Amino acid sequence: MSLDLLLQPFSYDYMLTALWVSTLIGAVCGLLSGFITLKGWSLMGDALSHAVVPGVGLAHLAGLPLSLGAFTSGLLAAAAMSFVKLKTPVREDAVIGVVFTAFFAFGILLISLFPAQLDLKSIIFGNILAIAPGDVAQLVAISVLCVAVLALQWRDLLLFSFDPNQARTLGLPVRRLHLTLLLLLSATTVAALQAVGAILVVAMLITPGATAYLLTDRFGRMLVLGSALGAFTAFAGAYASYFLDGATGGCIVVLQTLGFLLAFVFGPKHGLLAARRARRRLCLVAPAVAP
Amino acid sequence: MTPAPDRPLTLAARGVTVTYPNGHVALTDATFALGGGTICALVGVNGSGKSTLFKALMGFVVPSAGAVTISDEPVRTAQRRGWVAYVPQAEEVDWTFPVNVHDVVMMGRYGYMNFLRIPRAADRDAVADALRRVGLWDLRDRQIGELSGGQKKRVFVARALAQQGRVILLDEPFTGVDVKTEEAIVALLRELRAEGRLILVSTHNLGSVPEFCDQVVLINRTVLACGPTSEVFTADNLQRAFGGALRHFDLSRSTVEEHDGRQVTVLTDDERPLVLGQGGHLEYRDRSAHEKLVADREAGKT
Numbered sequence: 191m192s193l194d195l196l197l198q199p200f201s202y203d204y205m206l207t208a209l210w211v212s213t214l215i216g217a218v219c220g221l222l223s224g225f226i227t228l229k230g231w232s233l234m235g236d237a238l239s240h241a242v243v244p245g246v247g248l249a250h251l252a253g254l255p256l257s258l259g260a261f262t263s264g265l266l267a268a269a270a271m272s273f274v275k276l277k278t279p280v281r282e283d284a285v286i287g288v289v290f291t292a293f294f295a296f297g298i299l300l301i302s303l304f305p306a307q308l309d310l311k312s313i314i315f316g317n318i319l320a321i322a323p324g325d326v327a328q329l330v331a332i333s334v335l336c337v338a339v340l341a342l343q344w345r346d347l348l349l350f351s352f353d354p355n356q357a358r359t360l361g362l363p364v365r366r367l368h369l370t371l372l373l374l375l376s377a378t379t380v381a382a383l384q385a386v387g388a389i390l391v392v393a394m395l396i397t398p399g400a401t402a403y404l405l406t407d408r409f410g411r412m413l414v415l416g417s418a419l420g421a422f423t424a425f426a427g428a429y430a431s432y433f434l435d436g437a438t439g440g441c442i443v444v445l446q447t448l449g450f451l452l453a454f455v456f457g458p459k460h461g462l463l464a465a466r467r468a469r470r471r472l473c474l475v476a477p478a479v480a481p
Numbered sequence: 482m483t484p485a486p487d488r489p490l491t492l493a494a495r496g497v498t499v500t501y502p503n504g505h506v507a508l509t510d511a512t513f514a515l516g517g518g519t520i521c522a523l524v525g526v527n528g529s530g531k532s533t534l535f536k537a538l539m540g541f542v543v544p545s546a547g548a549v550t551i552s553d554e555p556v557r558t559a560q561r562r563g564w565v566a567y568v569p570q571a572e573e574v575d576w577t578f579p580v581n582v583h584d585v586v587m588m589g590r591y592g593y594m595n596f597l598r599i600p601r602a603a604d605r606d607a608v609a610d611a612l613r614r615v616g617l618w619d620l621r622d623r624q625i626g627e628l629s630g631g632q633k634k635r636v637f638v639a640r641a642l643a644q645q646g647r648v649i650l651l652d653e654p655f656t657g658v659d660v661k662t663e664e665a666i667v668a669l670l671r672e673l674r675a676e677g678r679l680i681l682v683s684t685h686n687l688g689s690v691p692e693f694c695d696q697v698v699l700i701n702r703t704v705l706a707c708g709p710t711s712e713v714f715t716a717d718n719l720q721r722a723f724g725g726a727l728r729h730f731d732l733s734r735s736t737v738e739e740h741d742g743r744q745v746t747v748l749t750d751d752e753r754p755l756v757l758g759q760g761g762h763l764e765y766r767d768r769s770a771h772e773k774l775v776a777d778r779e780a781g782k783t
Contacts, residue, residue: 228578276502345598349588352578356640359539359567360592361560407579407624 199432208318208438211326212428213421215378215385216394216442218333220420221340222378223399224413225371229351232396233283234268237290239379239391241267243297246313246383251304257328257380264376267293316387316439318428325384332381336374340413347371348409385424386439394420397446404453404460419449489517489677490564490647492538494704496547499533507533510547513698513707515681517647520674522694522710523683526723529701531683535650538681539567551648559648563592566646568637570653576626576633583621585636586611589644604643611642615669631662638666648679655686667693687755690714691763714755714763 199205226235245263249256271289275282301308312320321329340347349357350367358364375395382391402415427442434441455462493514499507508530515521525531536542538549540556551559559565566589589611590604600608612618615635620628625636634654641649651670655663670680670693681698684690690697690710697713699705699722706713757763 228575342597345591348580349591352575352580352585353569353573353588355539355541355567355569355573356588358541359560359565360563360644361557362591403579407581409579409584412579 199429204319205428205432207321207326209425209428211321211329212318212385212424212438212442214333215329215382216398216424217417217421218336219378219382219391219394220398220402221413221417222336222374223395223397223420224402224409224416225347225351225399226375226395227399227403228409229371231371231375232392233286235375235379235395236392237271237286238264238267238376239383239388239395240290240297241293242376242379242383243294243313243388244300245297246388247297247300247304247308250308251300255328256325256384257332260380260383261376263293264379265373268372268376312387313383314387314389315437316383316385316390318385318438321384329381329384332377336378336381339370339374343367343370344410344413386442390439390443393443393446394424397443397450398423401446401450401453404450404457407459419446423449490552490559490679491516492549492551492648492679492681494534494537494547494549497534497537497544497549498546499530499537499542500545501542507702508537508700509703511537511700511704512547513704515679515696515698517679518674518677519696520670520680520682520694521696521698522690523681523698523700524685524687524690524722525700526685529722530703531700532652534700535652535683538650539565561592563644564647566641566644566649568634568641568649568651568654571630571633571657573652574625574633574637578625580625581621582612582617582623582625582628582636582639583608585625586621586639586643589640589642589646592644607643607645608639611639614642615639616665630657631659631665634658634662634666638669642673646678648681649673651680651682653683653685655684655689663689687719691755711763716757719755 199209226232242260242264245259245261245266246256247259248263249259252259267289271285274280274289275285278285280288297313298310301310301313309317311317346357346362346367347370349360349362350364350371354364357367378395379391382394386394398416398420399412401419402412405415406412423445424442427445428438430436430445431438431441453461456464458464491514494511497511498509501507511530511534523531523534533542537544538556540549540560549556551564554562556565586608587600587604590600590607591598593604593607594600609618612621615638617632617635617639620632625633628636638651638654654666658666667689670682673680674695682694691714694710696708697710698707699713699718701722701724705722706718
């Protein structure tokens with residue numbers, strides 16, 4: 191393969207945009223994924239990513255910015271979940287399941303009713319190659335905002351995730367931190383929607399964090415690592431999709447999964463091989479200890 | 482008015498009633514008051530409202546009637562000043578979280594830091610002091626899940642120390658902890674009491690209460706009794722608090738024979754037994770701090 195061929199994607203404007211926008215979204219999602227995985231909000235991320243679909247549809251029909259519709263829809267779903275959870279003894283995962291599928295179903299129905307205006311495929315699977323300049327601007331704004339909030343508040347959010355009771359005992363605004371994390375989750379979901387689509391957003395928000403978790407025991411490092419993994423896989427995935435002529439979202443998430451598998455097997459402490467080594471060491475040491 | 486930095490704080494609950502959103506009334510009209518420089522046990526069966534009272538003291542639940550005050554300030558104000566420190570039960574903590582011992586103890590210092598929570602020299606010193614005091618300095622870089630049961634408990638005690646909490650609440654500190662760690666924690670709590678701190682320990686381990694708690698709050702849906710251990714910890718009161726939930730073992734005159742030197746040994750697998758004398762008064766294993774009480778009893782008898 192010649193160098194010219196390898197550099198070919200960079201000669202198209204739409205590819206260049208797709209590459210750097212994907213990288214940016216990958217980095218932001220990866221950064222946030224550390225909090226989502228440790229807070230145990232993975233299911234919540236999945237739910238929000240589906241719940242934004244009717245918002246996207248309605249915004250498109252009304253000629254409003256898609257991000258606005260998606261964001262509103264996601265927050266409505268989150269509010270509905272906490273309301274239903276508060277008022278019924280139904281378990282949380284069931285509540286989340288009921289609410290997000292309701293939103294998603296409404297979205298699908300809406301799209302099928304207006305097939306001329308709405309493209310089901312691009313909402314569900316994303317279409318980064320055809321992203322409009324206005325959407326790029328929104329994406330950048332959302333990303334900058336998320337990174338800024340996390341940079342300023344990550345230690346508070348860390349305490350809130352690890353030990354909310356201690357946060358409360360210290361007089362930290364726990365409810366506001368909860369809302370902050372929820373807003374960040376909704377905003378990044380909306381941002382990532384256009385890159386990989388509603389279905390695969392959740393992978394961007396979980397897999398890098400889960401992978402980083404296997405690689406380090408320090409929270410700060412986990413955030414940096416998750417972000418780096420997210421950025422790299424998004425870039426490489428978008429790049430590979432040019433040659434494979436496959437879905438960008440699919441390429442990105444497959445790469446992220448590969449990264450997770452590598453960490454799962456070769457992780458220095460939590461990997462399968464490390465665990466086996468530790469067991470073997472224990473077996474070697476044990477007879478020496480016995481009298 | 483703010484009490485002077487070194488003056489011990491007071492903790493008071495006045496007519497505290499807690500009703501949960503589902504209508505369950507967990508606690509009714511609970512009233513007690515404590516002054517600093519004390520280790521007080523909060524004793525009651527499961528479901529007696531013990532943890533609810535704890536939550537009310539920490540401001541996690543808002544009483545539907547009555548109020549909790551700390552040196553006449555509402556709980557919220559006390560929290561902002563970093564007065565209240567909390568040592569959680571081991572089950573409440575996610576031990577797989579990617580934080581090390583030092584990180585967790587540093588979380589006690591958040592109240593002293595600025596908006597960005599970047600530690601200063603004073604914060605590092607406080608954390609180092611706290612870690613040395615509980616004997617975990619050498620393990621400061623360990624991920625918290627790699628600690629033993631006793632070490633895990635001490636991390637959170639160290640966090641309360643680093644916070645310089647003046648009201649320290651410990652939730653079941655001795656469950657799942659070996660005897661050696663229990664003794665180490667008790668020794669540390671006694672030091673903290675001597676420094677004028679108010680320590681409240683929720684426990685169902687009756688036997689250890691007389692050993693280190695000078696006061697007791699006995700609860701069963703309300704405060705049944707509160708005051709010095711020797712007055713509150715009587716057979717009658719405990720019967721009221723626990724009902725039929727306690728196993729009884731009367732060592733009758735035939736067991737405690739003269740030829741045994743009037744000495745019997747009680748063995749239990751886990752918790753310390755509570756031993757009461759004739760008429761239901763407390764028997765202390767270590768009488769050194771209670772000579773006056775024993776002398777009074779002798780005088781009363783004759």
